[in-house]
Amino acid sequence: MNPLHYADTLDILNALMDRGADPIVPDYEDKAPLAWQASCGTVDMVARLLQDPRVRATVNMQDRLGRTALHVWAMEVRKKGEYANEVGLNEKA
Numbered sequence: 001m002n003p004l005h006y007a008d009t010l011d012i013l014n015a016l017m018d019r020g021a022d023p024i025v026p027d028y029e030d031k032a033p034l035a036w037q038a039s040c041g042t043v044d045m046v047a048r049l050l051q052d053p054r055v056r057a058t059v060n061m062q063d064r065l066g067r068t069a070l071h072v073w074a075m076e077v078r079k080k081g082e083y084a085n086e087v088g089l090n091e092k093a
Contacts, residue, residue, distance in 0.1 A: 002026070004033035010044045013037075017048070023055045031063040031072075038073035046073070 002025040007013040017023065026032045034055050037045040046069075049055045060068050 001028065002033055004049075005031075005036045007033075007037075007045065010048060013045050013048055017052070023049055023052050024058050024061070026061070026063070029064050030061075032058065032061050032069065034059065035061075035063060035067070035069040035072045038069045039076060041076045041079075
């Protein structure tokens with residue numbers, strides 16, 4: 001797994017990104033850090049990842065089940081009643 005998959009605070013995510021962690025390397029399920037953070041419902045970290053142009057360019061990357069970060073986020077949103085457009089996840093890259 002990518003170190004960004006383990007980031008559990010925005011400070012850790014920022015530190016990893018600042019030190020060159022690749023924000024598009026997927027895990028063993030082909031889930032990119034953006035989808036991973038979306039599945040955790042971490043709005044601030046999703047927003048931070050979306051600031052990176054490489055992440056925006058791969059926002060439609062699919063995992064082994066064919067789900068994109070938006071699919072994962074929508075499942076989380078449904079659970080929590082939040083809106084994906086809070087962080088612009090449903091905007092075109």
